Amino acid sequence: MSIEQYDLTKNYIRPLDADKHELAIETKDLQVFYGENHAFHDGNLKFERYKITSLIGASGCGKSTYLRSLNRMNDGIGRVTGQIMYRGLDINTKKINVYEVRKHIGMVFQRPNPFSKSIRENIIFALKEDGQKNKKKLDEIVEKSLRSAALWDEVKDDLDKSALALSGGQQQRLCIARAIAMAPDILLMDEPCSALDPISTLKIEETMIELKKNYTIIIVTHNMQQASRVSDYTAFFHLGHVIEFDKTRKVFTNPKIQATDDYVSGNFG
Numbered sequence: 001m002s003i004e005q006y007d008l009t010k011n012y013i014r015p016l017d018a019d020k021h022e023l024a025i026e027t028k029d030l031q032v033f034y035g036e037n038h039a040f041h042d043g044n045l046k047f048e049r050y051k052i053t054s055l056i057g058a059s060g061c062g063k064s065t066y067l068r069s070l071n072r073m074n075d076g077i078g079r080v081t082g083q084i085m086y087r088g089l090d091i092n093t094k095k096i097n098v099y100e101v102r103k104h105i106g107m108v109f110q111r112p113n114p115f116s117k118s119i120r121e122n123i124i125f126a127l128k129e130d131g132q133k134n135k136k137k138l139d140e141i142v143e144k145s146l147r148s149a150a151l152w153d154e155v156k157d158d159l160d161k162s163a164l165a166l167s168g169g170q171q172q173r174l175c176i177a178r179a180i181a182m183a184p185d186i187l188l189m190d191e192p193c194s195a196l197d198p199i200s201t202l203k204i205e206e207t208m209i210e211l212k213k214n215y216t217i218i219i220v221t222h223n224m225q226q227a228s229r230v231s232d233y234t235a236f237f238h239l240g241h242v243i244e245f246d247k248t249r250k251v252f253t254n255p256k257i258q259a260t261d262d263y264v265s266g267n268f269g
């Protein structure tokens with residue numbers, strides 16, 4: 001089997017022998033500044049392929065800041081220094097095509113944000129902008145993406161209906177499908193269930209567990225049960241630092257740092 005290596009500076013694809021042990025993404029000395037505010041200090045983190053990693057910690061400790069840096073969503077908002085290594089390239093450099101980065105490292109936001117278009121158009125809009133015109137291919141992508149996001153069975157007869165008519169949980173799964181349609185290999189999720197009821201939340205969690213067969217997922221969550229249910233690894237953020245990063249079971253049952261223990265067991269604040 002081979003995976004494809006994309007040269008994000010140019011947009012052409014060159015094949016690479018698959019190496020399952022290759023990291024999905026790694027940050028080295030990543031720091032983020034918003035003006036004078038040094039919001040994130042020391043991001044030396046490694047994310048394994050096909051795993052789910054939760055970023056947890058109290059409000060304002062830098063989780064979203066870190067997450068958004070990974071696909072350059074902080075460009076123009078904050079100053080990000082250090083390296084973001086993705087498929088052998090440092091993608092935190094000026095020569096990198098940010099649009100290409102975001103195709104490979106997709107994002108799902110806190111609130112479902114479908115476009116005011118049909119379900120089908122939500123999935124194919126960016127692909128068409130990207131030059132994909134083949135209707136058969138687009139139809140295939142619509143079905144495949146919706147199936148991957150566990151939404152196909154619920155919407156297959158309503159693809160031309162407005163996405164805004166879907167429930168919040170369905171809208172969020174549509175946003176996941178929209179991200180998947182671009183064929184990323186990493187999905188960043190910033191509190192994707194915070195606006196959803198418990199049943200929709202469980203559905204998204206089941207979807208994530210299915211998705212990790214093919215994608216690497218990094219999720220910010222305030223929901224400790226969610227982090228322990230879905231993630232393989234957990235990073236604990238504290239005052240702009242990552243002070244513990246380990247297997248989820250270890251972080252939740254036997255953390256090394258007292259502040260982590262206090263946070264995961266609810267003894268803080």
Ligand SMILES: Nc1ncnc2c1ncn2[C@@H]1O[C@H](COP(=O)(O)OP(=O)(O)OP(=O)(O)O)[C@@H](O)[C@H]1O
Nearest residue numbers: 034037039057058059060061062063064065066077
């Ligand atoms: N767009 C921005 N402009 C200026 N400062 C920002 C911006 N976004 C975040 N910050 C600041 O960066 C710090 C980290 O915020 P961030 O949103 O990353 O934390 P968080 O851990 O994700 O919080 P929460 O859990 O509440 O979402 C805070 O001091 C915040 O005020």
